[in-house]
Amino acid sequence: MMVIIVISSLLILLALGTPVAFSLAISALLGIVYVGGIEASVAVSDIIWGTVSEFVLVAIPLFVLMSEIINSSGVGKDLFRSVDKWFCRLPGGIAISAIVAGAIFGAVSGTAVGVAAVIGSVAIPEMMKRNYSGEMSSGTVAASSGLGMVIPPSLPLIMYGVVTETSIADLFSGALVPGIVIVLMMCGYVIFVSMKERKFHGDVKVELHENLSFVRSLLLAGPVIFLIIVVIGSIYNGVATPTEAAAIGVFGALVISALKGSLSVQTFSQALVKSTKTNCMLLAILAFAMVFSYALSNAQVPQHVAEMVISAELNKWTFFIIVMVMLFFLGMLLDAISLVIIAIPIIFPAMIAYGFDPIWLGVVVMVNMCFAVITPPVGLCLYVVRDSVVGLTLAQVIRGTIPFIVLYAVAIAVLSVFPSLTAIY
Amino acid sequence: KEVLRLGHYFPTEDFRGKTAQYFADQLNSDAFDVKVYPSESLVKGRDGFMATARGTVDIYSLFGGYAVGSVDLMRIFTIPFPSKSMTDSKLLEFANDPRVLDILGKRFETSQVKLLGFVNSSGETTVFLADPISSIKEFSGKRIRGVGGYTDPVLQDLGASVVFMSAAEQFLQLQTGGVDGVITTNSSYANLGLATVAPARLERSIVRTPYALLMNLRKWNRLDESEQQAVREAVRNTIAWSAENFDAESERLAKIVESQSKTVISFKEDDEQLINSLTDKYMQEFASTYGDDAGLLVEVLTEYNK
Amino acid sequence: MIIKIIDSAFGKVGDLCFKISQIITVFLVISITWEVANRFLFSSSSVWVSEVSGYLVSSILFLAAGRVYREGGHVSMSIFVDMLSGSPKLVFMALVDLLVLILALVVGYATYDMALLSYQLNWQSSTTLGMPLYIPQMLMPIGSVVLAFEALRQCLRNISRVVNTGQGEAA
Numbered sequence: 001m002m003v004i005i006v007i008s009s010l011l012i013l014l015a016l017g018t019p020v021a022f023s024l025a026i027s028a029l030l031g032i033v034y035v036g037g038i039e040a041s042v043a044v045s046d047i048i049w050g051t052v053s054e055f056v057l058v059a060i061p062l063f064v065l066m067s068e069i070i071n072s073s074g075v076g077k078d079l080f081r082s083v084d085k086w087f088c089r090l091p092g093g094i095a096i097s098a099i100v101a102g103a104i105f106g107a108v109s110g111t112a113v114g115v116a117a118v119i120g121s122v123a124i125p126e127m128m129k130r131n132y133s134g135e136m137s138s139g140t141v142a143a144s145s146g147l148g149m150v151i152p153p154s155l156p157l158i159m160y161g162v163v164t165e166t167s168i169a170d171l172f173s174g175a176l177v178p179g180i181v182i183v184l185m186m187c188g189y190v191i192f193v194s195m196k197e198r199k200f201h202g203d204v205k206v207e208l209h210e211n212l213s214f215v216r217s218l219l220l221a222g223p224v225i226f227l228i229i230v231v232i233g234s235i236y237n238g239v240a241t242p243t244e245a246a247a248i249g250v251f252g253a254l255v256i257s258a259l260k261g262s263l264s265v266q267t268f269s270q271a272l273v274k275s276t277k278t279n280c281m282l283l284a285i286l287a288f289a290m291v292f293s294y295a296l297s298n299a300q301v302p303q304h305v306a307e308m309v310i311s312a313e314l315n316k317w318t319f320f321i322i323v324m325v326m327l328f329f330l331g332m333l334l335d336a337i338s339l340v341i342i343a344i345p346i347i348f349p350a351m352i353a354y355g356f357d358p359i360w361l362g363v364v365v366m367v368n369m370c371f372a373v374i375t376p377p378v379g380l381c382l383y384v385v386r387d388s389v390v391g392l393t394l395a396q397v398i399r400g401t402i403p404f405i406v407l408y409a410v411a412i413a414v415l416s417v418f419p420s421l422t423a424i425y
Numbered sequence: 426k427e428v429l430r431l432g433h434y435f436p437t438e439d440f441r442g443k444t445a446q447y448f449a450d451q452l453n454s455d456a457f458d459v460k461v462y463p464s465e466s467l468v469k470g471r472d473g474f475m476a477t478a479r480g481t482v483d484i485y486s487l488f489g490g491y492a493v494g495s496v497d498l499m500r501i502f503t504i505p506f507p508s509k510s511m512t513d514s515k516l517l518e519f520a521n522d523p524r525v526l527d528i529l530g531k532r533f534e535t536s537q538v539k540l541l542g543f544v545n546s547s548g549e550t551t552v553f554l555a556d557p558i559s560s561i562k563e564f565s566g567k568r569i570r571g572v573g574g575y576t577d578p579v580l581q582d583l584g585a586s587v588v589f590m591s592a593a594e595q596f597l598q599l600q601t602g603g604v605d606g607v608i609t610t611n612s613s614y615a616n617l618g619l620a621t622v623a624p625a626r627l628e629r630s631i632v633r634t635p636y637a638l639l640m641n642l643r644k645w646n647r648l649d650e651s652e653q654q655a656v657r658e659a660v661r662n663t664i665a666w667s668a669e670n671f672d673a674e675s676e677r678l679a680k681i682v683e684s685q686s687k688t689v690i691s692f693k694e695d696d697e698q699l700i701n702s703l704t705d706k707y708m709q710e711f712a713s714t715y716g717d718d719a720g721l722l723v724e725v726l727t728e729y730n731k
Numbered sequence: 732m733i734i735k736i737i738d739s740a741f742g743k744v745g746d747l748c749f750k751i752s753q754i755i756t757v758f759l760v761i762s763i764t765w766e767v768a769n770r771f772l773f774s775s776s777s778v779w780v781s782e783v784s785g786y787l788v789s790s791i792l793f794l795a796a797g798r799v800y801r802e803g804g805h806v807s808m809s810i811f812v813d814m815l816s817g818s819p820k821l822v823f824m825a826l827v828d829l830l831v832l833i834l835a836l837v838v839g840y841a842t843y844d845m846a847l848l849s850y851q852l853n854w855q856s857s858t859t860l861g862m863p864l865y866i867p868q869m870l871m872p873i874g875s876v877v878l879a880f881e882a883l884r885q886c887l888r889n890i891s892r893v894v895n896t897g898q899g900e901a902a
């Protein structure tokens with residue numbers, strides 16, 4: 001009964017347009033009061049305090065600030081131009097460039113939406129100029145905008161580490177190779193399609209590159225790539241903890257922005273305002289999702305789910321597929337970070353009981369989260385990409401992402417067959 | 426049926442997790458339905474005291490070190506370098522001595538918490554270091570993860586600086602050089618695989634802290650006489666069970682730690698003297714800072730130390 | 732008139748708290764980088780950085796919550812509400828504001844109760860720092876009250892738009 005109250009009130013509140021964080025809080029409170037009476041509601045403060053007064057969480061505001069500084073420095077466009085310089089000779093070269101630039105920019109940019117907006121506005125018009133269909137152009141950009149969630153540093157991955165108490169450093173180093181593998185898979189797909197259709201051959205000589213030497217392209221793309229290497233490298237080599245690496249990353253971002261000449265008091269304070277808003281929003285979801293999870297744990301819902309699953313004697317992989325499909329459908333309605341915070345505490349204990357590795361699971365969940373940003377109705381990147389070019393329709397974008405959705409599913413299968421891809425070296 | 430939510434820090438299969446489950450099994454009856462929440466699944470260990478006081482959880486098996494910020498007398502269990510005779514079962518005996526329970530119980534009650542008793546020990550808890558040292562004087566300049574209470578000022582007396590971090594962060598901090606050493610339990614050392622990053626260890630415990638079984642005071646007061654009696658009975662049985670089985674567990678862990686760690690830092694005579702003087706210093710400081718009750722606790726402790 | 736002054740005063744308080752939240756973010760960057768640098772250059776670390784920065788995360792959340800709510804910065808699923816327009820939409824928005832107002836008051840009370848208890852019983856963190864817990868905890872009820880005021884302002888604003896425009900064309 002309590003579960004019905006909590007879940008149904010959550011759905012109603014979300015539908016009313018109540019912010020996700022507050023919907024979670026209100027429905028959780030209803031559940032807590034239903035079980036323990038009005039006096040039980042003071043528990044909210046213990047859970048919030050216990051959740052948001054932790055050193056590991058400091059990584060979140062720092063990484064968000066880092067990516068806002070990077071976004072405001074205009075690095076995204078340069079990055080695409082440079083990467084295109086390198087890949088334009090391959091069949092489907094410009095689509096490959098969009099994917100690679102999206103992955104690199106995504107690695108340091110906190111949000112998939114930011115990637116979709118920046119890369120979309122440069123890459124899609126260029127691709128359409130070279131006779132790519134609207135579907136192919138927009139689908140490629142939308143689909144690759146989520147890659148930054150898999151490639152470290154990654155906020156959703158930090159959130160996963162926080163809610164499951166898995167080492168964030170291990171998660172980062174476990175996700176690196178799979179992230180690269182997925183990029184390669186996508187590029188391979190683009191080359192395959194281009195060769196088959198033959199029509200993208202020779203989109204080589206393009207005005208865009210005429211005044212861009214190879215050295216200059218390195219100079220443009222280098223700083224961002226260097227920043228990723230510094231951040232991941234310092235964690236990987238055991239020089240800094242993820243939180244400290246984030247602080248180093250903020251400084252690195254400031255240096256890049258200064259070198260580009262785009263750093264000013266005004267741009268910094270804009271980045272600060274934006275990141276404070278994002279942080280507040282993310283932390284509110286985190287805090288109230290933990291209250292929500294307390295409400296369910298309090299009624300032993302996760303335990304009962306685990307018991308049910310065990311008594312159903314599902315095969316390990318059947319259960320896995322059920323979880324993945326469930327996350328896919330929840331991903332239609334929720335954004336990636338909220339989804340990680342809400343769903344993972346509930347499914348994690350059962351997954352571990354089945355013998356899945358927490359690091360591997362974290363990476364696979366991140367790949368699954370790439371669905372969430374491009375599945376309607378709440379797939380923010382779809383809308384951002386559509387709005388980045390006049391004349392694109394939502395239907396075109398959605399059709400364009402379908403092959404990539406299949407690719408992501410294949411990537412999950414590949415990770416399941418070769419779990420050693422997430423091994424920490 | 427009275428529902429009691431019992432939270433603790435450990436996985437179900439850990440010895441201390443089993444102790445909590447044993448308590449629940451003892452208490453489950455027509456009158457009580459005890460729900461166990463292992464692995465901090467309801468409330469985090471660090472917040473266990475506050476959460477119990479406020480009724481966010483009904484009963485918590487709390488690491489004594491997490492209570493010193495709220496109940497200052499709990500510092501008695503953090504006086505450094507307990508005597509060699511203070512084994513885990515001896516510690517439980519001391520902690521559950523009626524005089525000790527009486528004094529501490531009153532203090533806990535002012536914080537809206539009922540102290541039911543002490544059911545576990547942290548076991549061997551000592552300093553594990555990345556690089557071996559030949560004397561404890563070489564702690565000078567090192568950064569060590571502290572566990573609160575008097576172990577922190579003791580490290581500072583030895584010239585080390587104290588760093589605060591959760592158990593989960595220890596491995597990475599040792600690896601990154603964030604700290605040169607950690608104070609931690611044999612059980613954490615084995616479970617977290619710290620041997621690869623901290624192969625050296627002190628020969629003897631720097632501290633040994635009991636786990637307190639705490640209950641929300643309002644909840645306790647709502648129970649009738651026979652129900653309270655049943656809870657006391659279950660606590661007694663649990664303490665007995667724990668004391669009986671802990672030695673085997675300690676030995677098992679000690680063997681693991683022995684096989685995994687590479688260097689044992691043994692104390693020379695002047696080290697021993699220094700250690701004894703530090704123990705005395707904090708014994709006196711405790712007695713003089715926290716009033717008559719503290720003096721009484723020290724007297725009882727001295728009795729058990731013999 | 733007086734209502735307008737009060738209204739803008741609450742707005743200013745919300746802005747101020749948001750500013751503090753930004754300053755805290757900058758402080759975190761500086762103190763943690765300082766900590767890393769210190770470790771490298773002088774091989775020393777401090778007792779307080781990790782503990783205090785942990786506490787500050789909660790104040791980023793609470794102090795900014797009001798202004799972020801005002802600007803619609805908390806993600807929500809607005810697809811259904813966006814199908815509506817005019818008065819019905821405003822009524823739904825006012826209803827959401829009201830719910831958030833109630834929530835902010837409950838959270839404010841619960842966190843106030845916690846900070847008060849920490850103060851009365853002199854609870855401290857169990858570390859060397861021995862931080863009196865009520866200090867960082869106090870920021871939570873303060874932030875909740877600011878959020879409550881913002882929710883109230885938005886609610887009244889939405890209601891008055893329904894009343895003033897009759898049909899609520901202004902939406």
Ligand code: NA
Nearest residue numbers: 107148151153
């Ligand atoms: Na990333």
Ligand code: NA
Nearest residue numbers: 331332372378
């Ligand atoms: Na979606």
